[in-house]
Amino acid sequence: METTAPPYPQTGRNVPTRARERAAYDRATVHAILDGGYVCHLGYVRDGAPVVLPTLYARSGETLYLHGSTGSRPLRGADPGVAVCVTVTHVDGLVLARSAFHHSINYRSVVVQGTAYQVTDPREKAAALDVLVDHVVPGRAADSRPANAKELAATAVLRLELAEVSAKLRTGGPNDEPEDAQLPHWSGVIPVATGYGAPIPAADQAAETPLPDYLKPGAPRGAA
Structure with missing residues (x-):
């Protein structure tokens, strides 16, 4: 079980220099933060300069899948691999102190560093895209047309293993x-x-098309 798995190792890159007491390395905390969102920021170096892009992600076990286009420069350069830094952040509260200096934010964040690789195996790629869709809306992958060969060729997926990882959290007043x-x-x-x-149907949606159970009130909405 995740709660009994060893924590992620601390390295020279994933130990914060400030507020170290807020850092966490246990897998349950890291996974919960990752599973609570679906937009990450992907950082890499292009032509000697840093670039950060927002993109969709999903976790499958100890792997992060990152969605993109085959026209994306970092994805084109992901074979044999590209050094990346991926961040996910949730804002839980605005902390207002009596002094301007002590104003803060309650948050949960994860930073993942490592080498990302482009997924080229067709079966893994199709499975990864299903994971991405179901991460956002559970049950949706089976209730939509799968990508065809042309669409798969135009879509890129990066694989990043969860190895050098850290979480950081702030709570309280x-x-x-x-x-x-x-x-x-x-x-x-x-x-x-x-x-x-409430779900808003497409303008060309047939009136008799029922609302799927996974979109009805009370159904899981995936990341939150």
Whole structure:
């Protein structure tokens, strides 16, 4: 089980220089943060300069799959492999202190560093795309037309193993200075949450098409 698996090793690159007490390396924490989102930021070096791109991702065991286009320069350069840094962040609250200096954010984040490889095996590629679709909306992959050969050729998928990984989290209220406790400014936390609205059918949707069970109120919505 994930809770009994050893934590990710600490390295010279995944130990933060500030607020080390907020870092976590256990797999349950890392996986929960990754599974709670579906947009990551993919960083790499292009022509000697850093580039960061937002893209869709999904976790399958100890592997991250990253979605992209075959026209994307980092994906074209992912054979035999490209050094990347992938980040995922959730904002849980705005922390308002009595002093401007101590304002902060409650968050959960994961940083994954390593070498990403382009998925070239057709069966793994098709399976990875199903994982990506179902990560966003569970059950959707089986309820949509699979990609055809032309679409698969135009789609790229990167594979990144979870090896050099760290999580970092902040929770709780503001860290006001004792001498500021009597100042007349409001201090506390404004919670931040992501929600889903009611599904809106396509303009050309046939009126008799039923709403799938996986989209009805109360059904899992994947990452949240």
